[in-house]
Amino acid sequence: MNFIADILAATFRNATPLVYGTVGETYAERSGVLNLGIEGTMYAGAFFGFAAAYQTGNALLGLAVAILVGIVAGGLMGLLTVTLGANQHVSGLGLTIGLIGISEFANRLIFSGDTLARIEPMPLWDPLAGLGDIGTVANQYGLTYLAFLVVVPVAWWVLARTPLGLSIRAVGENPEAADVAGISVFRIRYVALMIGGALMAVGGAFITLSMLGTFTLDIIAGRGWVCIALVIFGRWRIFRGVLGALVFAAVFSLGLRLRITPGFESVPNELMLALPYVVVIAALALSGRNVPYPGAYLKAYRRT
Amino acid sequence: MTLEARRAAETRFGRTGAIVVGAVVAVLAVTGGAFAIAGANPMDAYFAYFVAPLTREFTLWEVLNVSTPLLFAGAAVAIAFRSGYWNIGVEGQLLMGAVAAAGIGQVVHGWPSIVVLPLMVAAGALAGAAWALVPALLRVRLGIDEVVTTLLLNPVALLVVEALLHGPWTDPETGFPESPRIAEAAEFPKLAAFLPFLGKSRLHLGFILAIVIIIAAWWVLSRTSTGLRVRAVGLSPHGARFAGIKVERTLLRVALISGAVAGIAGVSEVAGIQFRLTAGISPGFGYTGIVVAMLGGLTMPGVLLAGLLLGDLSVGASSAVRSLQIPSQLGAVVEGTLLLAVIGALALRRARSRQEDERPADEGEPPPAEPKSMAPAEGPP
Numbered sequence: 001m002n003f004i005a006d007i008l009a010a011t012f013r014n015a016t017p018l019v020y021g022t023v024g025e026t027y028a029e030r031s032g033v034l035n036l037g038i039e040g041t042m043y044a045g046a047f048f049g050f051a052a053a054y055q056t057g058n059a060l061l062g063l064a065v066a067i068l069v070g071i072v073a074g075g076l077m078g079l080l081t082v083t084l085g086a087n088q089h090v091s092g093l094g095l096t097i098g099l100i101g102i103s104e105f106a107n108r109l110i111f112s113g114d115t116l117a118r119i120e121p122m123p124l125w126d127p128l129a130g131l132g133d134i135g136t137v138a139n140q141y142g143l144t145y146l147a148f149l150v151v152v153p154v155a156w157w158v159l160a161r162t163p164l165g166l167s168i169r170a171v172g173e174n175p176e177a178a179d180v181a182g183i184s185v186f187r188i189r190y191v192a193l194m195i196g197g198a199l200m201a202v203g204g205a206f207i208t209l210s211m212l213g214t215f216t217l218d219i220i221a222g223r224g225w226v227c228i229a230l231v232i233f234g235r236w237r238i239f240r241g242v243l244g245a246l247v248f249a250a251v252f253s254l255g256l257r258l259r260i261t262p263g264f265e266s267v268p269n270e271l272m273l274a275l276p277y278v279v280v281i282a283a284l285a286l287s288g289r290n291v292p293y294p295g296a297y298l299k300a301y302r303r304t
Numbered sequence: 305m306t307l308e309a310r311r312a313a314e315t316r317f318g319r320t321g322a323i324v325v326g327a328v329v330a331v332l333a334v335t336g337g338a339f340a341i342a343g344a345n346p347m348d349a350y351f352a353y354f355v356a357p358l359t360r361e362f363t364l365w366e367v368l369n370v371s372t373p374l375l376f377a378g379a380a381v382a383i384a385f386r387s388g389y390w391n392i393g394v395e396g397q398l399l400m401g402a403v404a405a406a407g408i409g410q411v412v413h414g415w416p417s418i419v420v421l422p423l424m425v426a427a428g429a430l431a432g433a434a435w436a437l438v439p440a441l442l443r444v445r446l447g448i449d450e451v452v453t454t455l456l457l458n459p460v461a462l463l464v465v466e467a468l469l470h471g472p473w474t475d476p477e478t479g480f481p482e483s484p485r486i487a488e489a490a491e492f493p494k495l496a497a498f499l500p501f502l503g504k505s506r507l508h509l510g511f512i513l514a515i516v517i518i519i520a521a522w523w524v525l526s527r528t529s530t531g532l533r534v535r536a537v538g539l540s541p542h543g544a545r546f547a548g549i550k551v552e553r554t555l556l557r558v559a560l561i562s563g564a565v566a567g568i569a570g571v572s573e574v575a576g577i578q579f580r581l582t583a584g585i586s587p588g589f590g591y592t593g594i595v596v597a598m599l600g601g602l603t604m605p606g607v608l609l610a611g612l613l614l615g616d617l618s619v620g621a622s623s624a625v626r627s628l629q630i631p632s633q634l635g636a637v638v639e640g641t642l643l644l645a646v647i648g649a650l651a652l653r654r655a656r657s658r659q660e661d662e663r664p665a666d667e668g669e670p671p672p673a674e675p676k677s678m679a680p681a682e683g684p685p
Contacts, residue, residue: 034451036451076644079648080644080647080648080651084648084651084652084655085651085654085655086647086648086650086651087647087651089390089392089451090594090598090643090647091644091647093392093591093594094595094598094640094643094644094647095640095644097591097594097595097636097639097640097643098636098637098640098641098643098644099640100636100640101633101634101635101636101637101639101640102338102637102640104633104636105338105342105631105633105634105636105637107633108631108633109341109342109631112631221459222455222456222458222459225452225455225456225458225459226456228451228452228455229452229453229456232448232449232452268467268470268471269467269470270463270464270466270467270470271463271467273463274459274460274463274464277456277457277459277460278460280456281438281442281453281456281457284442284448284452284453285442285446285448291447291448291449300651302655
């Protein structure tokens, strides 16, 4: 039981950045923009969130800075793909290259020495301590609670039940019709990209502010790309995407746990680490044809 | 040419000029600001980044040397993108080529290099193509977005490399996570051995290979029916299918060729530079290849120029660390800014020229009849 509780606890922890990223990417894509800037946005959120927390000694301020960085990144993506109508694949990759470059440059300037800068990580919440294994599973960071109990339901509710969500879905499915109906396609796409960017950046900041309490190079390590896959796996639905994030994190956590489990020493670590990626690709392959891409996916909108 | 048409052409040219100026100003503002933050005079920094490497003989050859993997990667990306196949997995395919080269290089002690070198290049190409095969099959058979699958295989490829280096290939002499040095016969010859004016340059056979591949790709893409099919699929898959082109087969082949070129890039790094497999064999060459391909407008002459430009930038950035105390990471900032400015400018120009082309037709007037219809169009709403 201890083993399972450990893995469940680790699953929620490791799923948290993916949940933020996947929900954020879902918003962008439902509005018709594939945001491959996610990897860079998470990276910049992780770095600038940490840098601000380190300078001010206040992790919440770091989180606020990360949100701001995410909004700016989303706005930049909007400038390129919505206002200028540039190719979404290349804009996103360019944004990722640029944001990672800026973060590493700033990292070099701010933390130039080789001393490892650390902050006090945001504390764990342990509301159910004393309940044995359930307590172990519930011993999580505040941002994890926020992700599963607030962000996910609210994000679903906004997207599915509010006028803003309807507008986002409309400009992603049929921008011409949305425009005729009086919705500003450009404004809504900007809003969706900025909400999405903020969420992605929080996902990155979770790693530095909560999990590690420090920043290291290559800290996102492809998690952004995983989120892109999870959105497709989730068929652009919030809850299915979150489920995908939990499955990925469970495989990941199991792999990490097995590394220190007797009997598995001979299995290379790297195989365990590669497994979740392979699982995601296999899941995409199995989910098969007829993936319901948003109607205006990858298409810039032009008024003619 | 009627007066109106000429006037229209002039305004269009003027507008393109304005867009180019705008893009240049944006790049200068962002990068100049970053240089200033780093505590360097921006003018000195630009000189150090772009001009200084070309002024000394050794660094000039080093630019060609550093460009080599970028030329391979840029060509691999451009070939795929031209057909509308978004191969973002060049990084992983390159690593697999490097694995193949290191694998062969370790076991061919005593073989003649005339056998070993072609074998390594072929094996690297095969390994790269093999790594590209699964996403390509998923795309053409099941319609699964290749962007995601090629991206996800990049970290997997790096993990394969690390598993080998921490496992069976750990250097037995040093115990470091690096493969043993490859056989002498497996090393790419230095070009300086044939061209004495290269002096002590590290420039190696890989550079020639990259140029040959770029010329071959240029010839195939622009001068053969195969190339026409590839471009047709890229411009309009539906139109191409209507014209009887086998779109899926074309995409599959393009994906494999792109992967093969990426694999050869990995061979070139192992056999020409490192002489062993290391986990850091590619500092993101596959991603820089995307920048090269886009800056080059997805054409082979463009890839050549852009690859050399980024090689220049890379050499400049690493020497500016010493001369001006600018962190080398600023090179990536310049690179990303250049890319974003160029794609933004391209999109803006395309939008403007489309507005100009479409407007007269929308209003049902013959293009040159009404000068007013050619008046400067308002910006996009």
